[in-house]
Amino acid sequence: MKYILFFLFASFISTAQVTKEQLNIMPWPQNISLNEGYFALTKNFKVNITGSPNERIFVGATNFLRRLDGRTGLFFNQGFITSLNEVPDAQLQINCVRSGKIELYEDESYLLDVTPSKITINATTDVGALHGLETLLQLLQNTNNSFYFPASKISDFPRFTWRGLMIDVARHFMPVDVIKRNLDGMAAVKMNVFHWHLVDDQGWRIEMKKHPKLIQMASDGNYYTQEEIKNIVKYAAERGILVVPEIDVPGHGSAILTAYPEIGSKVEILNVGSGEKGQQLKQIQKYDLERNAGIFTPTLDPSNPKTYELLSSIFDEVCPLFPGKFFHIGGDENEGKDWDSNPKIQEFKKKHNLANNHELQTYFTMQLIPMLKKHNKTLMGWEEIMTKDMSKEAIIHSWKGSNEGLVAGKSLVEAAKGGYKTVLSNGYYIDLMYGVEDHYSMDPMPKNVTLTNEEKARILGGEAAMWTELATSATIDSRIWPRTAAIAERFWSNENVTDINSLRKRLKIISFRLEELGLTHIKSKEGLLRNISNNQKSDALVDLSNVCEPLKGYSRNSEGTEYKMYSPLTLFADVCSPDASDAIEFNQAVADFLNNKSLENQAVIVSYLNKWIKMDSDLNVLSTNAPLVQSLLPLSKSLNDIAKQLLLKIDKKENADAATLNNLLEKCNSKEHADVELAVYNSLKKLVQA
DSSP states (O other): OHHHHHHHHHHHHHHHOOOGGGOOOSSOOSEEEEEEEEEEOOTTOOEEEEESOOTHHHHHHHHHHHHHHHHHOOOOSOOOOOSTTSOTTOSEEEEEEEOOOSSTTOOOOEEEEEOSSOEEEEEEEHHHHHHHHHHHHHHOEEOSSOEEEEEEEEEEOOSOSEEEEEEEOSSSOOOHHHHHHHHHHHHHTTOOEEEEEEEETTEEOBOOSSOTHHHHHHSTTOOBOHHHHHHHHHHHHTTTOEEEEEEEESSSOHHHHHHOGGGBOOEEEEEOSSSGGGEEEEEOOOOOOOOSOSOOOOOBOTTOHHHHHHHHHHHHHHGGGOOSSEEEEEOOOOOOHHHHTOHHHHHHHHHTTOOSHHHHHHHHHHHHHHHHHTTTOEEEEEGGGOOTTSOTTSEEEEOOOGGGTSOTTHHHHHHHHTTOEEEEOTTOBGGGOOOHHHHHTOOSSOSSOOOOHHHHHTEEEEEEEEOOTTOOTTTHHHHHTTHHHHHHHHHHSOTTOOOHHHHHHHHHHHHHHHGGGTOOTTTHHHHHHHHHTTSOOOHHHHHHHTTEEEOSTTTTSGGGTSSOTTSOOOSHHHHOOSSOHHHHHHHHHHHHHHHOOOHHHHHHHHHHHHHHHHHHHHHHHHGGGOGGGGGGHHHHHHHHHHHHHHHHHHTSOOOOOHHHHHHHHHHTTOOOSTTEEETTHHHHHHHHHO
8 A cells, every 4th residue: 555655646746846838827927946846735725914914915815715716626714814914824924014005116026935835925015915826826736636836936026017908998888897807807917007998989987976967968878986986996906906097188079079069179160241250150069979980070179268177177076086196188089170170279279379289289288287186196198199398297108000100119219218208009909809929029118229228217018908999898808818918928027038839828728717707708709609600509600710810900890880889799700809729720730731741740731621621511501590600601611612622732642723722712811701811821821832
């Protein structure tokens, strides 16, 4: 018996020795070393907290314990952690020197030490300790019948102080539970700024007690009560996350002007006689909520004192809901058309020596600074607010790049050199549906640009942006996750952490683990597919979704009018997501095959081709009682047709007609069906040309 026990013990020991490459930590820590041995988990595992932390550590440690228990099923004896030094002999000791502040430049570092007998997390603040708990969860390993943490030492801290996610709730309203589960996702990957885009042309989302018309006329009944906002801010703070609200002005003004048209810029010129003296201006008395996507003309009137009176009163009511130091006022995409056509505004420009609309908007924005400073808020705005006369106290949010015909990050560099603190979102617009590699390769610190240390320090970090013209509460998680975890790593980890293969390997596990927080980025796909298949079980639909991706770069919604804010987002394009899983694997298989045409590598290619031939047949059967499948058939047929030809070429070694192959290949490059594209096109092209 003793030999059997020794064998089992030795087997466990050998399994427990893991390498760094086997770990699935994200963001990757600044410093990590693995040691001999492991800490074995049992139901007696307990947590103890010492020091002088904020009470948020009790919430965080309890959540950690419940998540760990959920993963292991060990039924821990410890339930809730509510006070300091409850269990002095606990296996996990967390020490926080002081209470953390929910603000920029806070100390978020931690030291994690795992030994065979004890685990310790030491942090200056409880915010750092929360990050340490997330890393410890990600360290969890298992054998066939047990769980353990590998012996290790980690010292970690963020590279950038601003690691944000923006969620637009104006285009499509997002209920409280959607916001909270995404805050949990942010905390899991150590993000610390939630930018809440609350107002735009399509809706006003804040309960206003002094100005109830804003929710009565401009919200469609979808808004957050002030108590809900306070609750979300508290929920975020418990996870170490700062909430930055945004009310977009002076452009994107349809919602505000629907309630208060008297501060709008648009006028009608009525001809009541001859010449200029015969012209009268008529204030437009009606605006409507916008139902399309795009850039629209409704703009607040910067020459009207009532505009500033209303905004000041709004800030007086809204600012106290958000204890953080920053308030985003938008300031983007103001085309100035209504300003140009309003003689009164043109006269105002002359009176104040304002040469153009940029200077006029600067005048407008400068009036907001004291309104916000009154509430200890710093003004932040999109890059359009940066002009020669803009206050250096403002934070510049850089967003334009190649999509707008500009050099990526140009405004970021200009802001840093011009004395402004700045945040980068260009390269992190996740609603564009680009793959994770595009975002991961973009760094907030510009390359090939000479910046002084002082200028570099003005680059606060970056922020992923999730605009919701094409996302609802049912699909938004799949548009944010898991790619945002990779962006979070770019903001936190050393700039030399860039291995895309390592990222993809770790991201698979991180994505799956995010589900325990209630995120629906994986499970929502099943419900949408049931709708498309008319509740018929079909592996074929799943297979097609695993090689298709949504059209990219806003090409799905041509000119912003194909989809309105009430259009269905329950279609095949809403099922599909960037980084289609089978496409990634097939692309690698093709690369392997072209590098070495072994029978083993050939078999992998052949299996995919056969799968797609069967898929097409099954989809045709499915479509007989599923109208929503009909639009997918042309794309499926194109994949089927080229798969058959490639089988003849690769498996049967028959000569295929080049013209036929190229014709079939181009059909696979079509973007005319179901608002998706085949993500295997480039690899198919390589096989055709091989």
